Amino acid sequence: xxxxxxxxxxxxxxxxxxxxxxxxxxxxxxxxxxxxxxxxxxxxxxxxxxxxxxxxxxxxxxxxxxxxxxxxxxxxxxxxxxxxxxxxxxxxxxxxxxxxxxxxxxxxxxxxxxxxxxxxxxxxxxxxxxxxxxxxxxxxx
Numbered sequence: 001x002x003x004x005x006x007x008x009x010x011x012x013x014x015x016x017x018x019x020x021x022x023x024x025x026x027x028x029x030x031x032x033x034x035x036x037x038x039x040x041x042x043x044x045x046x047x048x049x050x051x052x053x054x055x056x057x058x059x060x061x062x063x064x065x066x067x068x069x070x071x072x073x074x075x076x077x078x079x080x081x082x083x084x085x086x087x088x089x090x091x092x093x094x095x096x097x098x099x100x101x102x103x104x105x106x107x108x109x110x111x112x113x114x115x116x117x118x119x120x121x122x123x124x125x126x127x128x129x130x131x132x133x134x135x136x137x138x139x140x141x
Contacts (some may be wrong), residue, residue, distance in 0.1 A: 033058045033086055033113070034135045035066050041128035055137075058086065066132065074132070079110065086113045086136055094121040097131055 033056045038049040056064045062078040079087040089110045095102050096111070097120035104124050113119045113134040123129040 032056070032081070032083075032136060032138075033064070034137050035064070036131075036133040036135075037066055038131045038133070039128065040122075040131065042126070043128075074130075083136070084115050086134070087111070088113065088134065090121070093124055094132070095124060096120070097122045097133075102126075102129075 035054045035056070037052040037054070039047075040049065041047050052067070054064075054066055056062075058064060058078045058081050060078055060081050062081075063075055064078065065073050065075045067073055075091050077089045077091075079089050081087075087110060091109075093107050093109055094111070095106045095108065102122060102124060104126065106124060111119060111121060111134075113136055115136040118133050118135045120131055120133040122131050
């Protein structure tokens with residue numbers, strides 16, 4: 001009886017051990033909205049920002065909070081959410097990131113993120129700031 005039990009335990013251990021071999025599967029982010037946070041500053045020309053990625057499963061009227069080491073927590077209200085577009089409203093004014101500068105007097109708080117078109121927003125600062133890049137994604141991207 002003891003031999004049969006030992007054989008059974010050994011068999012199970014071998015199967016579990018061999019079953020664990022192979023390529024390790026990485027966790028798949030869940031969510032339909034990806035927010036990437038990066039930083040910039042005006043005094044370090046070779047500054048390499050840390051990259052923080054957040055995934056949210058959003059629906060209309062949700063509020064998401066994005067953590068940032070330079071800006072602290074920053075919240076966005078989801079005004080409307082669909083597979084094609086998500087409208088976000090920020091708690092503070094932001095500016096669409098472009099190549100011709102920042103309008104420090106912008107009062108824009110509501111932005112539309114369209115599927116397949118990442119939207120990059122930047123804080124209204126002159127010396128250092130934060131980029132928030134929004135992307136609508138399919139589950140498992």
